[in-house]
Amino acid sequence: MIFGSVVLIILYLILKYLIAWITYYNNLDPRLGDSTWRFTYDYPVVGDRDISDLDDKDFVRLRRKKNKFVLWMYSIVLIMFIASMSLLSEFLLFFFS
Numbered sequence: 733m734i735f736g737s738v739v740l741i742i743l744y745l746i747l748k749y750l751i752a753w754i755t756y757y758n759n760l761d762p763r764l765g766d767s768t769w770r771f772t773y774d775y776p777v778v779g780d781r782d783i784s785d786l787d788d789k790d791f792v793r794l795r796r797k798k799n800k801f802v803l804w805m806y807s808i809v810l811i812m813f814i815a816s817m818s819l820l821s822e823f824l825l826f827f828f829s
Contacts, residue, residue: 733826736819743812750805757798761791764798771799 751768758764764772772795 733819733822736815736822739815740812740819743808743815747805747808747812750801750808753801754798754805757794757801761794763791764795769802769805771802 754768758766758768
């Protein structure tokens with residue numbers, strides 16, 4: 733139970749760190765929007781380069797960096813969910829056995 737709690741605390745700190753980076757990227761350019769939990773407005777297509785890369789390289793690179801951090805954030809949230817279910821099952825086994 734202690735190991736699960738420590739893992740959740742570490743994952744929470746990593747999540748806060750990622751959210752701070754996403755907020756930082758949102759404040760660099762107003763075209764990225766204010767949303768933390770969604771990808772940017774222009775979705776990249778797998779295998780194809782963005783056409784807008786020729787128009788505004790700085791914005792497209794910033795958008796791709798933000799999208800990578802959003803993807804990492806969702807991954808951490810999924811891992812936190814699985815870890816919290818594991819911790820909950822350990823608590824239930826401890827109290828009911």
